[in-house]
Amino acid sequence: MIRSSRLDNGVQVLSENMPGVRSVSLGCWFKSGSRHEPADRNGITHFVEHMLFRGTSRRTPHQIAREIDAVGGLLNAFTSQEFCCLYSKIQGDKLPMALDLLADLLLNSSFAPDEIDKERRVIGQELHMVEENPEDRAHDLFNMLFWQGHGLGRPTAGTVEDLARFDRDTLVDWHRSRFTADRLMICAAGDVDHDDLVGQTRRLFDSLRAGELDMADPPPRARRQISVEWRELEQVHFCLGTAGLSQTHPDRFAAFVLNAILGGGMSSRLFQVIREQHGLAYAIHSGLNTYLDTGNLVVSGATAPSDWHAALRLTLEQLADLRAKPVDRDLLDDTRECLKGNLVLSLESTDNRMTRLARNEYYLGRQVDIDSVLDAFDRVSAEDVQRVACDMFRQDTLVLQLLGPVEDSVSAINDLLAFN
Structure with missing residues (x-):
């Protein structure tokens, strides 16, 4: 059964209970991706996504990893053209812990300068891997050609030159302005009770405020x-x-x-x-x-x-x-x-x-x-x-x-x- 609720601050909670399943997949989906970035901010959503795992006011990066590993769970994230999502898969009875962890990453990340520099190098290596993989490089070149400078065609992770421009203030400002309540969908499927999920979401995300939704630029017409x-x-x-x-x-x-x-x-x-x-x-x-x-x-x-x-x-x-x-x-x-x-x-x-x-x-x-x-x-x-x-x-x-x-x-x- 699928159920949906919307909190007073705009956060939407969706769940589907799957009888007989003992695990649950939980995702915090933000309606903001690389297509919503201006050209001079290309790759910033992906950079922020990486930084959310680099420590919070409550947990160090090692504590984040150890906490999810200790219960055999999975914790990861991705940025696409239209979404940024943090997600976890875990035993059903560990759902409150997983949601608390995701909320901490999203609301309390530190953006420590030394961690920013470290992650800049990590993403740089990710970009070099794509550059040196002909299949990936061909697809990146095709996307840039097809979409004619539109955000849909720019690399989700940006470029090495883009990464060099993002300092702490820029990353924090983007996080504050784009990771907002009105963009957030919290979705869970598996061993989940909807009312419990709504109650915990309200408690953990009540401080998250709404922003202004992006008006994505219309895509160009395809041409030869x-x-x-x-x-x-x-x-x-x-x-x-x-x-x-x-x-x-x-x-x-x-x-x-x-x-x-x-x-x-x-x-x-x-x-x-x-x-x-x-x-x-x-x-x-x-x-x-x-x-x-x-x-x-x-x-x-x-x-x-x-x-x-x-x-x-x-x-x-x-x-x-x-x-x-x-x-x-x-x-x-x-x-x-x-x-x-x-x-x-x-x-x-x-x-x-x-x-x-x-x-x-x-x-x-x-x-x-x-x-x-x-x-x-x-x-x-x-x-x-x-x-x-x-x-x-x-x-x-x-x-x-x-x-x-x-x-x-x-x-x-x-x-x-x-x-x-």
Whole structure:
């Protein structure tokens, strides 16, 4: 059973009790992510997230780690384009301890100058890891290219140059202005009593004040772009993307089906054609990125330098084929059942249930019954998939990022980037 309550200061509490489960996943979700940062503050939310674990007025960093380890629990956090979340997974009877710990991190973090300098170095190493991983680097370059300077395209962790600008006052001010009551959703799934959770949340977070909600800049319209970063590598990494759909778009379920057919798994068209039939790539797949007001679909892979032309041509052929005719009925049925099965199996996880509470509330403003989602997949027709493919796979919105030993000119690559 899902229940929701809102405290006087604006904090929202959502819970789902799962009978027979002895653990609970607990998350403090703030409706503020990297897309809400101005360009000169890129990466600051992620930096603040790291600093929340570097000691409070009540606990040292070692005490934080030892307290959660002592009960076999998990404590972690992440920053994405639209959220910053601190979360824990723990035995149900240890929920009060976990919420007290999360509240302490969020409300009483010290932001000690020596810890800031230490964490700046840690995040710097994280950035170097991404820079030196060709697959990650290709995706970062693609995002910057696709989103044309918008916050959705800037790296969540910022850059080394960004990190150098953030002093203690800047971090504390950002924490105070963005980690506010009106942005906070406290979500729990598993062995949880809603009334107890509300009572403890009220006691721990009563001092948290509201702020002003971010008005995110509208995303740009996708337009045809090509970029190459030459690098001496053994492979050419590529990301080919186009405009997608938002989390609330009525065609989103057809888009999920389309993506699964195109590159969602080992039986997908891209995997079967590019890897199994032609042996051009070890990994090839497509993925949907869906946000509050926009989205995209991205095909990514890596080939030998002599093979990327062929891989790109075969990918474009699949896009053209999905536009040209409806998919086979048996394939449609199998894909819908696959997506439905993945969803149902995911619901056995308290983590996924907790995440679903937050995402439904943020994107839809309500909780959605599982059966209604399954029904929505069942209603997707072959004609729906073809129509969405025609809307998404367009010459004027294709964006291509290449990374590796690419000798072709952008003009020559532009001639390759065509389908009927």
